[in-house]
Amino acid sequence: MRDDSAPAPEHATDEWARGLLLAAADTIEVRPEPRPFVPSPSPRRAWAYAAAAAASVVAVVGAVAMVGGGTPSTRPVGTPDPSLFPDPTPVEPPGPGITLADDQIPSVFGYDSASARAMLQNLGLGVTIDIVPSCDVPRRAVGTNPPVGTRFGPGDVVELQVTNGGDDGYCAPPSNAAVWPFLDFANGRGPAAEFAPEVTLTVNGVATTVTAAQAADPTSWPVCEATFRDCAGSALDVIRERSAIVTQMNHRWVTPSLSVQGGAETQRIWIGVPTDGIFGPQWQVTLHWQPLNSRPTSLLTGVDLRWDEPTSAPAPTGGDPATLPDLVGRFSDEAISELDYRGFEIQASTTESCAADGLVLAQSPEGGTPAAVGDVVTLLVNSRPSIDPGHCASAEDELRSLQRFARGAGDRAPVAEEVDLYLGNVFQKLITRAEAADPASWELCADYHEHPCPMSALTVLRDADGVTARPIPSEGCGGFLADLPTALRPTTPDVLERTAALESPEPPRCFDHWAVQLWNISPDRTAVNLILGDH
């Protein structure tokens, strides 16, 4: 901890760092633009470009653990408990996963224009087409207006957004051109992919060679063993399930995307919903193509389905995967992603408070507890849809009262029913109002800048002059040290109004800065953070 907070030496100036980074960058050779952004004469040229690849490898990667079934009509989604998300489109939990209700606009990911239009019309929606500029292949459905998840009634009209294929002539040929037809085939919405005479289908290293005709029949594809991980079936099943995922992040429904990465000879693509970069256990599908120069498309020669062992991936926040992460103070979407990644089951409930919307206020079992994959973790998530900020007490008043109490006024601590005590931005313990009446309850002991135990916010308040009634600053030393737990970050103006700080005058070195910071989290919950400078 001390190494982390050690200040940079004097010579480590901005200019010094710029010089070093420039030297590092100069060791990186960059080829001239291999695929310049130049006008492409026509989509057909794009196909020809794709066919020019000597061989390409395509990997379809799911970013989150699958939940629910895989058919478009069931519309499974990736988040486990809708009660986490107070609005805009709450849904009922159907069991282990979440399903969009029948009156919610579905995802159109993976659909082409015609199939998306038909699917929406089958739901009773009127459909208009909006051609949107896109460098993707033409006539793919990319979204709707209103967006996925919006409630609709009979006869409502939805605008279906469809790619124009970059016909404004300013796009590189799309590198995913050969993949969309394969996704259509996997989703049962298109003809069989163009297979080579012999196709090698591999599942976890076990290869099976089939004819093109057999490959065109999804029922003949080899599947993973039913008992292995959360086996999804064949490679086609995996693709279908990944394509159908919808998840909710920051109260918005998010659909998967198809990404392609690769050059002329190798391509990797993946399907998934955003998970803040967290990639956990997943099935990976790799496609091998054999190009034929005389044809507009490549032939598919092989499909590999394999389990990508999670052990090869770093844990998103470090730590022992057999130990529960501490999720209190993080936002629910992050928390769910991490729990999902680590293989835990999730239950959640919400409560209203003055804290930021979506914050995890509590978890059970607590972070650090030994746990096994499949264990249930319960989260208490904050919801702030109807909070009147005015009912939250003034943090300044509370801090002034607390200072008076520290100096001996009164025998009842003027605090909320519960007080979270932090030391150096790290949560230490919770004390009740009754316990807070005893100054000894405020004493903390931890390895913190080699300060002797005990350390107490009350002691600092008692000896300090006045209370600086201001939000936790983002600039100056207060900001410098404000690498706060997410729960305590002043994210919105009304949260800012509920913070107050008593701080040292700006010291020569920020590491000498000290402060007592108070957050009025809710009418019955306060957080007090004690920051002490280097000793």
Add this chain to the structure above:
Amino acid sequence: MEFSEYVAARRARLVRSAVLLGCPQPDAEDIVQAALTKAFRSWGRVQRAEQPDAYVYRILVNTLRDSRSRRWTGELPSDRIPEPAATEPDLTTGLAVRHALAAMSKDHREVLVLRYYADLSERETAEVLHLPAGTVKSRTARALAALAADHNVRSS
């Protein structure tokens, strides 16, 4: 600035940034291509942005994160020494810095690359990384300290 002008002016820097951020070099050009394609789709918005570079770097960082970048460790290719660039770089120092960056946490690497190679301000870096400005400031200080403490960087 027209999109083509922007690409001509910035592409190499973006590719190098991607590598310094931990993306394997063979993948970096494709990642940048993907990021620029996304930027092109909303080029009007990029142009109107107060700081177009910050906007594009935000797309780049998000593209890296959306990809399998979390599995990349930023390892250095050791089979050959890169071609010297026209500026006759200090290869020993440069490679030492790259090794140091690769050994750092992602958080530290990101702030150093964005602040000191992409030349973004603290506020812009905070926007790119979705962090409070204070966090960028403190992370930068810690990352600088880590870089300064690296034996190979010191002795190069």
